[in-house]
Amino acid sequence: MSTGIYILAFAVLLAGLYAIVAKKNIVKIIVGLLAVDYALNLMLVLVGYRTGGTPPILVEGQTPAKLAAAAVDPLPQAMVLTSIVIGLGLTALMVALGIRLYERYGTFDTNRIRRLRG
Amino acid sequence: MSEGMTPIVKNAARLVSGFIAVFGIYIALTGHISPGGGFAGGVILAAAAVLIVLAFGRAAAERIFTPSQCHLWDAAGAGLFLAVAVIGYFSGGFFVNFIGHISKGQVGKLFSGGTILVSNLFILIKVAAGLVGAFLALSAFRRMGADAAGGAIEGGQTA
Amino acid sequence: MGMEYLVLMLLGVMLAAVLIAVETRDLLSSVIAIGAAGFALSVIFLLLGAPDLAITQVVVETIALVLLIRLIVTRRDTTGETETPRDALRTALVMLAGGVLICGVYFALAGGPGKGTIPPFGQPVLGHKAGDEVPPGASADYLAKSAEQTGAANVVMAVMLDYRAYDTLGEATIIFVAILGTYAVLRRFGRRKETKEPEQ
Numbered sequence: 203m204s205t206g207i208y209i210l211a212f213a214v215l216l217a218g219l220y221a222i223v224a225k226k227n228i229v230k231i232i233v234g235l236l237a238v239d240y241a242l243n244l245m246l247v248l249v250g251y252r253t254g255g256t257p258p259i260l261v262e263g264q265t266p267a268k269l270a271a272a273a274v275d276p277l278p279q280a281m282v283l284t285s286i287v288i289g290l291g292l293t294a295l296m297v298a299l300g301i302r303l304y305e306r307y308g309t310f311d312t313n314r315i316r317r318l319r320g
Numbered sequence: 321m322s323e324g325m326t327p328i329v330k331n332a333a334r335l336v337s338g339f340i341a342v343f344g345i346y347i348a349l350t351g352h353i354s355p356g357g358g359f360a361g362g363v364i365l366a367a368a369a370v371l372i373v374l375a376f377g378r379a380a381a382e383r384i385f386t387p388s389q390c391h392l393w394d395a396a397g398a399g400l401f402l403a404v405a406v407i408g409y410f411s412g413g414f415f416v417n418f419i420g421h422i423s424k425g426q427v428g429k430l431f432s433g434g435t436i437l438v439s440n441l442f443i444l445i446k447v448a449a450g451l452v453g454a455f456l457a458l459s460a461f462r463r464m465g466a467d468a469a470g471g472a473i474e475g476g477q478t479a
Numbered sequence: 480m481g482m483e484y485l486v487l488m489l490l491g492v493m494l495a496a497v498l499i500a501v502e503t504r505d506l507l508s509s510v511i512a513i514g515a516a517g518f519a520l521s522v523i524f525l526l527l528g529a530p531d532l533a534i535t536q537v538v539v540e541t542i543a544l545v546l547l548i549r550l551i552v553t554r555r556d557t558t559g560e561t562e563t564p565r566d567a568l569r570t571a572l573v574m575l576a577g578g579v580l581i582c583g584v585y586f587a588l589a590g591g592p593g594k595g596t597i598p599p600f601g602q603p604v605l606g607h608k609a610g611d612e613v614p615p616g617a618s619a620d621y622l623a624k625s626a627e628q629t630g631a632a633n634v635v636m637a638v639m640l641d642y643r644a645y646d647t648l649g650e651a652t653i654i655f656v657a658i659l660g661t662y663a664v665l666r667r668f669g670r671r672k673e674t675k676e677p678e679q
Contacts, residue, residue: 214497217498259530267623283532284359288653304554360538401651427631447654
C-alpha cells in the first residue's frame with residue numbers, strides 16, 4: 203500500500219516528464235510541466251500524512267497536546283501552499299510566452315519555430 | 321474579447337461577482353482561524369475580477385480597474401509585506417511577531433495571531449492585483465494573435 | 480483505513496487524466512483533461528487532511544484552466560506530432576535515465592518499511608520518535624506550542640507566516656517576478672518594432 207501510492211505519484215511525474223521531452227507542441231509541453239508540478243506537490247504532502255489524522259487546526263475544546271498527538275504534519279503543507287501559487291505564476295508566464303510565440307511565428311510546432319530565424 | 325458576452329451572462333456576472341469578491345476577502349482575513357489564508361483569498365478575489373473582464377469585455381472592465389492601478393496595488397502589497405518584516409526587525413529579529421508581543425488575543429477570535437492577520441491582508445492585495453494585471457495584459461492579445469496570423473496560417477501550414 | 484483506498488483510486492484517476500492529456504491530439508481535450516487531474520488532486524489533498532491546500536488547489540486550477548483556454552481558443556494548431564527515430568531514441572534514453580534515477584533514489588532513501596529515511600506511508604516523522612525529546616523547531620513542537628506562542632488556531636498559517644515567514648517573503652518575491660516577466664513578455668511599446676511579418 204505504501205509503495206503503491208508512492209509509485210503512482212512517481213508515474214504521474216514520469217508522464218509529465220515524457221510530455222516535456224517528447225512532444226513538439228508548445229501546449230503539450232505546458233501541460234507536461236503542469237503535471238510535473240502536481241506530482242511534486244502531491245509527493246511532499248504524502249510524506250507528512252498520518253493514518254487517521256485530523257487537519258492541523260485547533261478546534262473548540264481541543265488542547266494543543268491532543269492536537270499534537272492526532273494531527274497530520276503541518277510543515278509540508280505550508281511549503282506546498284506556496285508552491286501551488288508559484289505554479290500559477292509559472293502557468294501565467296508560460297501562457298504569455300505561448301501567445302507571443304504564436305503571434306511571432308504563426309504555429310505551435312517547435313520544429314518550425316526553430317527553423318524560422320528572423 | 322472587447323465586446324463581451326450575451327446579456328444573460330452579463331446580468332449573472334453582475335449579481336455573482338460581488339459575492340465572490342466578499343468570499344475571497346473573508347477566506348483571506350480568517351486565515352488564522354479556519355483553512356484558507358491570504359493566497360487562496362487573493363486568487364478568489366482575482367477570479368471575481370476575471371469574471372467581470374470575461375463577461376463585459378476588456379474595454380468596459382478597464383474603466384473599473386485600469387492596468388496602472390493594478391500595478392500600483394501589486395507593488396503596494398509587496399512593499400507593505402516587506403515593511404511588516406522590517407518593522408519586526410526593530411522589535412527583536414527579522415519578521416518577529418511584534419503585534420504578538422503587545423497582545424496575543426484569544427485563540428479562535430478574529431483579532432488574534434498578531435502580524436498573521438496583517439500579513440494575510442497584504443498578501444491578499446498583492447496576489448489579487450498581480451493576477452488581475454496579468455490577465456488584463458494577456459487579454460489584449462486575442463485580436464492581434466488571432467487575426468494577424470490567422471489569415472496566413474492556412475498558407476503557412478501547407479508550406 | 481478506507482481513506483487510503485480512496486486516495487489510491489483518485490491517484491489512479493489522476494494518472495489516467497494526465498496520460499489522456501499528454502497523448503490526445505486535440506488541444507482542447509488535453510487542457511480539459513489536465514484540469515480534471517488538478518481537481519482530482521484537490522480532492523486527494525482534502526482526504527490527506529490538508530483543507531488549506533484543497534481550497535488553494537481548486538481556485539488555482541480554475542484560473543489556470545481559464546488561462547490555458549485563452550491560449551488555445553482561436554489558435555488550435557495541432558501539428559507537431561511527427562517523430563523521427565532519432566527523437567524516439569532520445570526520448571527513450573531520457574525516460575530510462577529518469578526512471579532509473581527515481582527508483583534508485585526511492586530505494587536508497589526508503590529501502591523498505593521503517594528501514595530508510597522516508598517513513599512508511601501513514602507514520603510521519605514529525606521530528607519525534609517515541610521516547611526522544613522533541614528538537615526545537617520540529618513539527619510536533621509547532622503543533623503543541625502554536626496556540627500559546629503565536630495565538631493562531633490554524634497551525635499551517637502560523638508556520639507559514641510566523642515561524643517560517645522568511646520563506647513566504649521569498650515566495651511573494653517569486654510571484655512578483657513571474658508577474659513582471661509576464662508584463663515584460665507581453666509589452667507592446669518600447670520594443671523595437673518588427674518590420675517584417677514572418678508569413679508570406
